[in-house]
Amino acid sequence: MASTQDITAGQDWPVEEAPGVDVRAALSADFRLQSGEALAATEVVGRIYGVAGAPLVVVAGGISSGRDAARWWSWAVRAGGPIDLNRIRVLAIDLAPGRDETVTLTTTDQARLLAVLLDALGEPVVDAFVGASYGGCIGQAFAAAFPERIGELVVISAAHRAHPSATAWRGVQRRLLAFARDCGREAEGIALARELAMTTYRTADEFDWRFSGAAPAEAGQPYPVCDYLISRGANYAEVTSASRWIALSDSLDRHAVAPEAIACPLIVLGFTSDRLVPIEDIRELARRAPNLRRLEEAPSIFGHDAFLKEREVVGRALHAALSPLYARPSELAA
Template identity: 50%
Template structure:
């Protein structure tokens, strides 16, 4: 099934695409997804070169929302994607993907970045896309981009990989493992939302840098033990406001930690943007990936914001994306 409409002019609000998942489709784990279709959003002119875009695990398919559209929330990459922006929706045919499993997830799935790449390929095949010009990804989306380039080496020309490497670092796995325990504890005790809040609070300490926290939260102690320090109040507010589903988060978090690609199997040209303050994806891991790829460009991406730099440093990210798309 598809809701694809022929586009003669650039579509800046996007068109949703729904493609049935074949009944025989199984994850690498052998599990079958409960969802029966996979969803994405298509932007831009019908004759534009095809670019796939994917962000972190909280990103959805809404990449760019035109100001007068009916979308209730902005896209996850406003300022980077849009008409005349680095990911120019006047020039490129952009497919922005929705990760599986879909919310709400009634169970935990063992799903890999390669599984996500295979789901992206289902959509591209449905659209009869003969070749992908570029896969632009940040964080989890960049992991999927690398997995896609490994699975389909002759199908894609370029990968723009922001804050992701060929593997999950054990320290990142340690921190995410604690988050999963909090989520499971919340489920087991009937306090799912509290577990989600605590896991999100812990996650926020890994998304940002020590330097940013020092600049923003180096304030006085509260009057009494047990009261919130300034930084703790910030984390609690962020955690309590986070809307998610524990099963889906456990699935996605585990997927991050299962990520492994063989750089030797990637033929595409890869643009690697590494943030020195990133606590989840060490700068050294991205340097190692650069050294083992057959064709890559290493881009130093300085930022106070650590792993979240791809969401905060719009000008710098735009420069990186623009560089990766230039002929």
């Protein structure tokens, strides 16, 4: 069983992780990133969920996400869920680079790697691309680079550019990661950088609601909010490396796609409390996109993490976006 924490209810809600099938595609020896660098990886790895023969939807999330979409977004990617595995297929991929690799890559590079896997699977077109946070940036890059290969795009908590204030926060994190790695204290650096990141993902209102209270007895002891951040940092040190995080963080800050280049139908969802992706940037993306279907805005106490936490708002938007695909008959495998 996998579980996701619903802070609004203050308890864990178990969600069964849907099964999937891993798929792989070899990278050609001459594959190069836009920077001219080569990846250490020799293949692209993804996972397919859902009904054989059904419409294909690519799902991509934040820099911590990967092919296990039914785990990191378990309440959404499931049978009967907003991304209903009884009615569609879902493809998710592991993001480049590898665990201990620092390269200069862009969201367009991630889109090109997805295209390699789609080619190997014999899938010329994806019916929809659902991208949240970094995944929403990849979705925009894919739509701009491969306009003939996408039916529609759903972007949640992502804009067409990196805001300078977000770059400032992430820049501090990258320098902290590099410093700790070079000092031989990488795990501690990852934990501290994650603690700092969590303060940008969430809102001051949430911290006030959850952690107002008495100070510790002595100077230097952690406050309740610090205990929370320390636990988040310790968990993250187990799943990434400083080099990989630096590369993906830098990729976010290199993200730049002209909204006018996104020709496919576009649905955008943003949260007014998101400090990493200000709602003004999301409105600009929607305003400049030539084929906007809908812009939705919502308040949330969870800030940037609202795409993970606001199940009702996000679920409703996903269902509305994908329901035309649900109406198509599936060609079930014999």
